[in-house]
Amino acid sequence: MMELDRADVALLDALQKNNRLTSEELSELVNLSPTACQRRLKRLRAQGVIEADVSIVSPKAVGRPVTMIVLVSLERERADIVDRFKAAIRNTREVMIGYYVTGDADFLLVVTAKDMEGYEQFTRRFFYENHDIKGFKTLVVMDRVKASFALPIDN
Template identity: 60%
Template sequence: MELDRIDARLLDLVQRNNRLSSEDLGAKVGLSASGVQRRLKRLRSDGIIESDVSIISPKAVGRNVTAFVLISFERDRADIIDRFKRTISKMPEVMSGFYVTGQADFVLLVTASDMEDYEYFTRRLVHEGSDIKRFETMVVLHRAKAGFTVPMESIACW
């Protein structure tokens, strides 16, 4: 889908603050509120806007441990990969999961209330993923930046 400069500006604004009203957005991009609503509806139906979410502080809700988990498999087979994707999609502790190139097959962003909770998660994950060859954890000491903002400058200048 072609995106024009107004689409790009709208996308930039809503990904930074999805609570802006159509009137506020319209004032910032030079459209009426109904014009903004039509564009946002199209951007959602075309799959450009995947979701409207709020980013929650894990610590504020008792999730005091954040970790990156690198997973490598014994064999690189489609059925193993697909099964693992289904498994992690059902695990609420997995905030994000990526099938990657390099030394690991998957990188997971995981949250837990404490190390005991994390250990319980790892036992379930290893039990479900019997083809796991290597499992490496990197515990986050400090979250320097969090977000899902995609740079829009390359799409259209505003």
């Protein structure tokens, strides 16, 4: 874990709320000069503290209003099978989030679709054609209550 000072924490908190803030706006929030803010941001990005700068897009606005949470169990938990499935997750656009987990399932996926017919086509292609998958359970999201990647940061 990297040591973060009060200014780093303030910068990260501000950016997690709005990553479009200008250097001048950030400087006012964290009591540093715009140049100092830019130097710190460059360092935080270079050290991997900031992984990416993204925008949260409305699924409805882009025609993908159906979201599922899918619990996936593998036939066997061998390193090559797990690695192959991780690669499949990374290379599949419909999978928005993928976690390798403990418990009753091996993976938890968040999947998007245009409609239920589109999700069914996805399941046929992604799950049924993969012989390494023992089974999967789908939970259909009725309402997105919160969409965030903001982490609470303690100093």
